[in-house]
Amino acid sequence: MKIAIQREDFDLGAETRAISKNPKIGAVASFVGLVRDVRMSLEHYPGMTESALRKIVDEAASRWQVMDCTVIHRYGDLEPNDQIVMVAVASAHRGDAFQACEFIMDYLKTQAPFWKKEHRAGGATWVEARASDDEAADRWK
Amino acid sequence: MKVTVLFFASLREQLGSPREELELPASVATVGALRDHLRARGGAWDSVFAPNKPVRAAVNQDMVQPAAAIKNGDEVAFFPPVTGG
Numbered sequence: 565m566k567i568a569i570q571r572e573d574f575d576l577g578a579e580t581r582a583i584s585k586n587p588k589i590g591a592v593a594s595f596v597g598l599v600r601d602v603r604m605s606l607e608h609y610p611g612m613t614e615s616a617l618r619k620i621v622d623e624a625a626s627r628w629q630v631m632d633c634t635v636i637h638r639y640g641d642l643e644p645n646d647q648i649v650m651v652a653v654a655s656a657h658r659g660d661a662f663q664a665c666e667f668i669m670d671y672l673k674t675q676a677p678f679w680k681k682e683h684r685a686g687g688a689t690w691v692e693a694r695a696s697d698d699e700a701a702d703r704w705k
Numbered sequence: 706m707k708v709t710v711l712f713f714a715s716l717r718e719q720l721g722s723p724r725e726e727l728e729l730p731a732s733v734a735t736v737g738a739l740r741d742h743l744r745a746r747g748g749a750w751d752s753v754f755a756p757n758k759p760v761r762a763a764v765n766q767d768m769v770q771p772a773a774a775i776k777n778g779d780e781v782a783f784f785p786p787v788t789g790g
Contacts, residue, residue: 608789679788
């Protein structure tokens, strides 16, 4: 299981290949989140971010068969269309891989301490949390 | 009791401070009580920690509810609802 918080971009292909080497793995599901429309900067809580993501991945592994998993989340300054986050889950079968991947993203959205600030012509504003994200995470309870 | 208090994102900006070491009276024994204690400073503190503001908290890097206890040496963080992903 790999969890990385980094400024640098990531390569989804390389990351999924890295968790696909075990011959018992039959499925890798992945998700990539991109910056939409505006420049933004991302702040996080060093230390807590890693442990929060670790807990989310552990929870996923307790619910589904997760043979390997990689979560990478970027911070710092990002441009429209930049990659922000990726989750890739390797499992024997697709059902577990799909569900664990979606679960990790939904929980990351409400539990991992990241904050986005959007930079528009009129100035910078902090992004407000959305109720729909809480609802998405609540589905898994 | 001594704790380290951290502020993130919009809270850090509005309060003008990322962290402080704080000596607390014995009556401030929970995260909720600490929030009220900070709010009583007035000005920006009063507005940031007003009861209708959605402030989240963590103790020793674990997200907690307002009733969570705090003890000597803890790291307590306050921040807005998270918006990553």
